[in-house]
Amino acid sequence: GDSVTQMEGPVTLSEEAFLTINCTYTATGYPSLFWYVQYPGEGLQLLLKATKADDKGSNKGFEATYRKETTSFHLEKGSVQVSDSAVYFCALREYGNKLVFGAGTILRVKS
């Protein structure tokens, strides 16, 4: 079946550092891809998405590009803030409108 693999965390960065969280997937065809963010004690919020190859999703300074050749959707941000500390989930849409999530990556940003 379809699957998503994320880099293990936690990732600890200083404020204003560059962020990359790796995400690769295994799927039949070309699924839509998503990044969700979960702040402590809360539900998940959609951060960005890409629906086809070479699409770039972006929101709040975060970006991710749908790379068909490497089956990847890495999340990047040029300058992280303490308020970005959260758990980040990569996900793909499976047949039947179901999402398959990665295990999540904890990001901790220190001031």
Place this chain on the structure above:
Amino acid sequence: SQTIHQWPATLVQPVGSPLSLECTVEGTSNPNLYWYRQAAGRGLQLLFYSVGIGQISSEVPQNLSASRPQDRQFILSSKKLLLSDSGFYLCASNPDGSSYEQYFGPGTRLTVT
């Protein structure tokens, strides 16, 4: 835009007791609805999804059941809780079939003691 409510926010229940978690959606009609469980320090596991009233699909065999008595109401239940049922339960809605985005409620923290 839609809003997803979950009730209660937190719950502590003894082993063997029944469970009922409620999810209601506002601002959309005929959404696909989902129940996920997030165990401590782990990712999300899809438990159930529903494409309409009375239509429930189960993703994993377990001690839980789901029902959809109304278009925008999704209920997660158990007759007898197990310790392993502890976790963070999230309800999600997919209101737009073309974009496939899912929007999540605030979650219910369940601790089984």
